[in-house]
Amino acid sequence: MNANPLIQVDNLHKWFGMLHVLRGVSFTLQTREVLVLIGRSGSGKSTMIRCINFLEEPSSGVIQVGECVVGCNPGVKPDPNTILAARLQTGMVFQEFNLFPHMTVIQNVIEGLVTVKRMSKDEAIAIGEKYLAKVGLLEKRDVHPIRLSGGQKQRVAIARSLAMEPKVMLFDEPTSALDPELIGEVLDVIRELAYEGMSMIIVTHEMGFAQDVGDRVMYLEGGVIVEEGLPPEVFSNPKDPRTRTFLEPIRKYH
Amino acid sequence: MSVEAISPPTGPPSDLDFQMGLDLVAYQQKQRRLLSIKIAVVWLVLLSFITIFLLLIEFDFDYVIENAWYVIREGAKWTIIISVVSISFATILALMGALGRLSKNAIALGLSGFYISLFRGTPLLIQIFVIYLGLPQVGNQLRLLGVSQDLPFLVTMGDWFILTPIQSGVLALSLNYGAYMTEIFRAGIQSIHHGQHEAAISLGMNRSQTIRRVILPQAVRIIIPDIGNQFIAMQKDSSLVSIMGVWEITYMASRLARKEIKFMEMFLLAAALYWLLTIISAWLEGLLEKRLSQAYER
Numbered sequence: 001m002n003a004n005p006l007i008q009v010d011n012l013h014k015w016f017g018m019l020h021v022l023r024g025v026s027f028t029l030q031t032r033e034v035l036v037l038i039g040r041s042g043s044g045k046s047t048m049i050r051c052i053n054f055l056e057e058p059s060s061g062v063i064q065v066g067e068c069v070v071g072c073n074p075g076v077k078p079d080p081n082t083i084l085a086a087r088l089q090t091g092m093v094f095q096e097f098n099l100f101p102h103m104t105v106i107q108n109v110i111e112g113l114v115t116v117k118r119m120s121k122d123e124a125i126a127i128g129e130k131y132l133a134k135v136g137l138l139e140k141r142d143v144h145p146i147r148l149s150g151g152q153k154q155r156v157a158i159a160r161s162l163a164m165e166p167k168v169m170l171f172d173e174p175t176s177a178l179d180p181e182l183i184g185e186v187l188d189v190i191r192e193l194a195y196e197g198m199s200m201i202i203v204t205h206e207m208g209f210a211q212d213v214g215d216r217v218m219y220l221e222g223g224v225i226v227e228e229g230l231p232p233e234v235f236s237n238p239k240d241p242r243t244r245t246f247l248e249p250i251r252k253y254h
Numbered sequence: 255m256s257v258e259a260i261s262p263p264t265g266p267p268s269d270l271d272f273q274m275g276l277d278l279v280a281y282q283q284k285q286r287r288l289l290s291i292k293i294a295v296v297w298l299v300l301l302s303f304i305t306i307f308l309l310l311i312e313f314d315f316d317y318v319i320e321n322a323w324y325v326i327r328e329g330a331k332w333t334i335i336i337s338v339v340s341i342s343f344a345t346i347l348a349l350m351g352a353l354g355r356l357s358k359n360a361i362a363l364g365l366s367g368f369y370i371s372l373f374r375g376t377p378l379l380i381q382i383f384v385i386y387l388g389l390p391q392v393g394n395q396l397r398l399l400g401v402s403q404d405l406p407f408l409v410t411m412g413d414w415f416i417l418t419p420i421q422s423g424v425l426a427l428s429l430n431y432g433a434y435m436t437e438i439f440r441a442g443i444q445s446i447h448h449g450q451h452e453a454a455i456s457l458g459m460n461r462s463q464t465i466r467r468v469i470l471p472q473a474v475r476i477i478i479p480d481i482g483n484q485f486i487a488m489q490k491d492s493s494l495v496s497i498m499g500v501w502e503i504t505y506m507a508s509r510l511a512r513k514e515i516k517f518m519e520m521f522l523l524a525a526a527l528y529w530l531l532t533i534i535s536a537w538l539e540g541l542l543e544k545r546l547s548q549a550y551e552r
Contacts, residue, residue: 055452088458098453102471102549112457115467144549157453164457 012061023223036214091161151182329506340427347432352439373433386422423495442473482539
């Protein structure tokens, strides 16, 4: 175990009204590690990944991202500057892409650089083009998102996050809204990032991909981590009966 | 996906089927053209009915033609100036009101809620009276106090409350329409998918950057038809400022009507001018809508 993990989550709780979605989750992510979260819908895996960049404010618990430590407690507002600093070390990719429809592809990619990082436009465009080329969409640079396929949209969304040069990428079911024939191109981009050593947390239902790309896999159910381990172990020999029940149909057909 | 969908079909093309498609499109275009022609005929018939009616009542076309340019030059000018200035102020007020309505700050929420309730809940004509005839009472009291206490700034402040008819009209229209348009802006902002907020926030944007760069540009496109609607309504409501003697269309028309007892002539002229103005506005709004929708065309 590394002494300084990139992300450390300690006893994270999240309530939505009277719904207790996360019930004391703790885990760490090392630099260059790829962590895959699996679980049923409603298990809390999306909420967890959204707590890490504070899209959801944790009800209680401590979240450390890089150098930033944010402690949350009911009734206490965490410091917005620390939250922003933590957030800037993460890049988020959403299930629904959430590209800005009124901007062209390159404008989408440089928006954060220009507005948040106050970079000059020329500088930002140079960086933006680099990441568009990385996801293989430089030729779509001046097109509006409506003219892209779902897979292309998601690759632009990945480029937009990468352009901010985060320390960790968070993927929230990046292929769940895609037609089956478009999933591959997005997974290829993520796989390449993994090989390059990008630290990542990926929520996914693509079990084959999870086994392939994950350094570690975590199974969530009912807001707690039921099982975690190396992907080959968890997928072929799940220890917890709940994990076994979840993986059974998947193992049968794959 | 969409790009593939509109490209020509692959595989062996059958000439017969291709011709069938062409015929179908040609037929549909012909039907559409025919429909527009028929609609134009209905309009022409209605307009000729009106003309016949006017001829029957010995409508004085000459009087209309004699005075038309004067009413347009003076009246339409002021109607346009007042409407354009007021819709601009109203838009600014509406934007601030909407942001207030959507904030979590008690003062902003209270202020915007009170503003909307008050100015939507009282008649525009009363607002005009209060501003034009009522506020000078406040101004005079301040002036008196300033003179008696030897405080010149109170005299200056008092003068601010005594507004010209045009200032009063613009203020009343701006406040009144700003209140209505607040709800339009609020609905427009809320109609933007929450994923857009989330994407902006996860890039590190703060609330005002998110609103300015991501939400408003999308919301404005959605509410442009509603703003256009409000602008059209405002052009007609601006006739209320005639009551203060502003030389806009309605005031000019009624003056010239009274002069020679030509009510039908002058008020129909006024109606025609308002109608023309609103048609032009609707056309401009359409152009703007089209322009803002360019990014959304496949």
